[in-house]
Amino acid sequence: MEKDDLAGMMRALGHPVRLEILAILAKSANNCCCNDVTDCLSLAQSTVSQHLKVLLDAGVIEREAKGTRNNYRVRTDRLTAFNSAFSGYVHDLDAQTSSCDRTLEAAG
Amino acid sequence: MEKDDLAGMMRALGHPVRLEILAILAKSANNCCCNDVTDCLSLAQSTVSQHLKVLLDAGVIEREAKGTRNNYRVRTDRLTAFNSAFSGYVHDLDAQTSSCDRTLEAAG
DNA sequence: ATCTTTTATCGTTATATAACGATGAAAGAG
DNA sequence: CTCTTTCATCGTTATATAACGATAAAAGAT
Numbered sequence: 001m002e003k004d005d006l007a008g009m010m011r012a013l014g015h016p017v018r019l020e021i022l023a024i025l026a027k028s029a030n031n032c033c034c035n036d037v038t039d040c041l042s043l044a045q046s047t048v049s050q051h052l053k054v055l056l057d058a059g060v061i062e063r064e065a066k067g068t069r070n071n072y073r074v075r076t077d078r079l080t081a082f083n084s085a086f087s088g089y090v091h092d093l094d095a096q097t098s099s100c101d102r103t104l105e106a107a108g
Numbered sequence: 109m110e111k112d113d114l115a116g117m118m119r120a121l122g123h124p125v126r127l128e129i130l131a132i133l134a135k136s137a138n139n140c141c142c143n144d145v146t147d148c149l150s151l152a153q154s155t156v157s158q159h160l161k162v163l164l165d166a167g168v169i170e171r172e173a174k175g176t177r178n179n180y181r182v183r184t185d186r187l188t189a190f191n192s193a194f195s196g197y198v199h200d201l202d203a204q205t206s207s208c209d210r211t212l213e214a215a216g
Numbered sequence: 217a218t219c220t221t222t223t224a225t226c227g228t229t230a231t232a233t234a235a236c237g238a239t240g241a242a243a244g245a246g
Numbered sequence: 247c248t249c250t251t252t253c254a255t256c257g258t259t260a261t262a263t264a265a266c267g268a269t270a271a272a273a274g275a276t
Contacts, residue, residue: 008122012122013118013122016112019111026205046224046268047265049223065272070224073205079198087191093187094184097138123234142253152235154256157254175243178254
């Protein structure tokens with residue numbers, strides 16, 4: 001996963017309401033439309049729709065048309081991939097930091 | 109880790125330049141000041157300082173005054189904690205989603 | 217054919233963010 | 247004491263984001 005993708009995903013997830021929306025979707029049997037989500041939040045439908053779009057564009061959720069409704073569901077695969085990517089990123093930072101520490105120790 | 113903290117951390121990390129800054133700090137033996145970082149980026153010093161402040165406020169890095177310089181270093185512990193927290197969050201989402209799927213299957 | 221439900225999109229407003237240059241303060245060097 | 251280096255902060259500007267209400271389109275129901 002590219003650094004820009006990582007940052008983009010972070011930004012999409014970097015809003016409490018959007019994290020809340022993910023929790024709502026997961027709790028709602030993947031059978032959840034925009035109105036359902038809106039009922040769980042004290043926000044206008046258009047605002048919720050906007051947040052859903054951000055999550056959708058980032059690939060965190062997916063949409064399926066079903067009659068007049070749009071069913072949203074969490075893309076767990078993508079979240080897991082993101083988590084792994086970030087985990088690797090942190091690990092790399094840690095490895096570099098530690099080796100620097102060892103260098104300093106050896107030098108000092 | 110609270111949901112708001114999680115989102116706050118995400119937002120702090122949700123910018124490519126800030127991820128780059130973390131990489132620079134890690135590579136630079138934790139002996140890196142604002143100017144050093146600025147030299148690695150095509151951005152003004154004030155801009156870099158601003159990004160450093162965002163990372164500092166989110167607790168992703170720490171600062172240590174050293175003469176006229178300020179040494180910055182990555183707080184790997186915090187990144188690791190964040191990573192665990194998010195991992196748990198994703199895991200919870202996944203568990204709920206899967207149990208919902210089973211419910212739907214059982215319902216036929 | 218009409219009405220209702222659902223929802224994405226548009227237009228607007230307020231606030232936040234990202235970028236810059238300029239500046240002043242703090243610490244060390246000459 | 248004066249000069250330099252380092253850097254956070256201020257003021258500014260442009261853009262992005264978050265929130266809202268209004269609206270139109272699509273699909274189903276009557």
